[in-house]
Amino acid sequence: MKSKMMAGSAWWIGLTLVVLATGCASKGVKNPSGIGVTEMEADEKGFVAGTGIESQDLVAVTDKMARSILGIPQIANALTPPVVLLDPVLNETRFPINKEMFLTRIRVLLNSKSAGKVQFLARDRMAALETERNRKLTGQVTSTSDARETEFLGGDYLLTGTLQGLSTRTSSGTSDYILYTFQLINARTSAIVWEDFAEIKKQGLEDASYR
Amino acid sequence: MDRNSNQGNQVPGGVCLWLVLACALTGCATAPESGRWVRTGDPIVDGKTAIAQGPARDRVLWQYRTAVAAMRLGQFAEARTLLDDALATLGGIHGPDPEARRARGLFSPEARKGFLGEPYERVMAYYYRGILYWMDGEIDNARACFRSAQFMDSDAESQEYANDYVLLDYLDGFATVKLGGDGSEALARARKTAKLAQPQDYERDANLLFFVEFGRGPKKYAAGEYGEQLRFLPGSSKVKAVRMRVVDRVLEARPYDDLTFQATTRGGRVMDHVLANKAVFKQTTDSLGTGAIIGGAIMASQQGHDSPVDEIGAGLMVAGLLSKIISAAATPAADTRAWDNLPQYLSFTTSRLSPGDYDLEFEFMDGGGNPIVDRTRQVRVRVEPDRETVVFVSDNNP
Numbered sequence A: 001m002k003s004k005m006m007a008g009s010a011w012w013i014g015l016t017l018v019v020l021a022t023g024c025a026s027k028g029v030k031n032p033s034g035i036g037v038t039e040m041e042a043d044e045k046g047f048v049a050g051t052g053i054e055s056q057d058l059v060a061v062t063d064k065m066a067r068s069i070l071g072i073p074q075i076a077n078a079l080t081p082p083v084v085l086l087d088p089v090l091n092e093t094r095f096p097i098n099k100e101m102f103l104t105r106i107r108v109l110l111n112s113k114s115a116g117k118v119q120f121l122a123r124d125r126m127a128a129l130e131t132e133r134n135r136k137l138t139g140q141v142t143s144t145s146d147a148r149e150t151e152f153l154g155g156d157y158l159l160t161g162t163l164q165g166l167s168t169r170t171s172s173g174t175s176d177y178i179l180y181t182f183q184l185i186n187a188r189t190s191a192i193v194w195e196d197f198a199e200i201k202k203q204g205l206e207d208a209s210y211r
Numbered sequence B: 001m002d003r004n005s006n007q008g009n010q011v012p013g014g015v016c017l018w019l020v021l022a023c024a025l026t027g028c029a030t031a032p033e034s035g036r037w038v039r040t041g042d043p044i045v046d047g048k049t050a051i052a053q054g055p056a057r058d059r060v061l062w063q064y065r066t067a068v069a070a071m072r073l074g075q076f077a078e079a080r081t082l083l084d085d086a087l088a089t090l091g092g093i094h095g096p097d098p099e100a101r102r103a104r105g106l107f108s109p110e111a112r113k114g115f116l117g118e119p120y121e122r123v124m125a126y127y128y129r130g131i132l133y134w135m136d137g138e139i140d141n142a143r144a145c146f147r148s149a150q151f152m153d154s155d156a157e158s159q160e161y162a163n164d165y166v167l168l169d170y171l172d173g174f175a176t177v178k179l180g181g182d183g184s185e186a187l188a189r190a191r192k193t194a195k196l197a198q199p200q201d202y203e204r205d206a207n208l209l210f211f212v213e214f215g216r217g218p219k220k221y222a223a224g225e226y227g228e229q230l231r232f233l234p235g236s237s238k239v240k241a242v243r244m245r246v247v248d249r250v251l252e253a254r255p256y257d258d259l260t261f262q263a264t265t266r267g268g269r270v271m272d273h274v275l276a277n278k279a280v281f282k283q284t285t286d287s288l289g290t291g292a293i294i295g296g297a298i299m300a301s302q303q304g305h306d307s308p309v310d311e312i313g314a315g316l317m318v319a320g321l322l323s324k325i326i327s328a329a330a331t332p333a334a335d336t337r338a339w340d341n342l343p344q345y346l347s348f349t350t351s352r353l354s355p356g357d358y359d360l361e362f363e364f365m366d367g368g369g370n371p372i373v374d375r376t377r378q379v380r381v382r383v384e385p386d387r388e389t390v391v392f393v394s395d396n397n398p
Helices: A002-025 A055-070 A100-113 A123-137 B002-029 B043-053 B056-072 B076-091 B098-103 B119-135 B139-152 B166-178 B184-193 B259-264 B270-302 B308-329
Strands: A083-086 A090-092 A157-170 A173-186 A192-204 B208-214 B219-223 B229-233 B241-246 B249-253 B345-351 B356-365 B377-383 B389-394
Touching: A055 A100, A055 A173, A055 A192, A083 A100, A090 B139, A100 A157, A100 A173, A157 B139, B043 B056, B043 B076, B056 B076, B056 B119, B056 B389, B076 B119, B119 B139, B119 B166, B119 B259, B119 B389, B139 B166, B166 B184, B166 B345, B208 B241, B208 B249, B229 B259, B229 B270, B241 B345, B249 B345, B270 B308, B377 B389
Parallel strands: A083 A157, A090 A157, B208 B389
Antiparallel strands: A157 A173, A173 A192, B208 B345, B219 B229, B241 B249, B241 B356, B356 B377
16 A cells, blocks of 8 residues: 555656656747758748748749739830839728839849840939930040930830738638739839739648737 | 555655656746846937847837837837738738747646737737838828728727727828829718718818827726736826917817727627636636545544545645646646737827928917926928828827
């Protein structure tokens, strides 16, 4: 009987030790040595993810738009490369983002893949360009052409886009749907000559301790 | 003799076990705890030190606190960086989080999880970032922040209190108007939920925006036998309105939103159920332990030494003691870490001025409409020609 009792006590103590040891183990810092830098593809879903706009969305959307633009007759069949002006994307979602990245990536894709079928204007560099032209006009620097003639190009088309979102948050989680639409607008007639869209929906639920 | 010698052998064994237990408990008490740092009294220096050297779980908390302190000191670039980092953490919390999972465990406190704040705190992080975006002329990103802020308030237990920040809807609509859209729907929502003051019509050509805040926001405390219930102490404010003298025009900003109201109308959290279960566990194991110790002591005292009942009693006492230890190790206390430099009231107003430099005067008014002594501020503002000038006004501004 006595040995049974002692065995019982030892069992309890052992159980307690296990429980305490488990508790203590979880007291440590997670990944105390850190995690080495993991290089990932930009179109790859990382281990840090939210329901917002992420790099893989940017890559997927801009890839689709660049391919789509190159296929339209106004670009593919143009005798001289059309000149495209970028107009900032309008963000109507709930996610603050650097929205210029969308047009930047589309521009770079088109410039690098289209073999000169389209030209873009560096209007964001106008201040520097005008300074340089003024230097040429005043003879401070040399010029290979007549600096008095205006050679800054006007745009044939305006490339722009809008990001719109629908968001829901309930006890079941968070859902975010983003609609990405892009347009190519004839700068002379205001006709929309091309339009395409991409849509991405994400859902997630945070840990109960954050709800 | 044998029995005595057996007893003599058992005691050291028990002592050893208790020593191991004591060591185990001591080990828990001295678990790794980074975060010793010295306060200097400078909120920015202290905040940055806490972020760099304090516990990782408090990083976002200090980013919040330091960001708003920086805004009140006019260090907007600093605030921008801090809030961007905090919001990046806040935006990526979906899915499994080991620390958050452990915070739900019986023997880990809720406060071990990384701090993100209650909804009213998350709302304010987005709200402040929205102000900074507007300062930078990024109106659509500012609107995105106001929308995200309202979104943070959307899972209140009672739908009556969901998405009910007046100012966030108002600013959503105003930003839309400024972007050439129709903000009437958002304005109607703002007016529908308004309780403290009715929002004014949008001043479409306004180029001077005043984001106004005053008072001290709500504080958190833990109630319940084991501190398992998260509760809020109401914030306070002597200031009830702000009067602004803008050249020949006098503007008055009355509060649209009350953060105490927002903090206390969210309703129960999922985590409250977890903590309640922890408290029940703690109470049950404590009561069982008490019962076992008392029962064991009674049994052990009823008959002579070494009788079977005596041994059962001893066993019960040991089991009771262990149950007490387990109870003591359970941690149902609610997380009371709080963004403690938030205001009580939020307001907003607009005006229009020609481009140039202006000296503006802000008077903080009490409930009787009288300026509070020593609270009047003079601020020099530059109005730019082609964009809105954003002025952040707080009675906590130095």
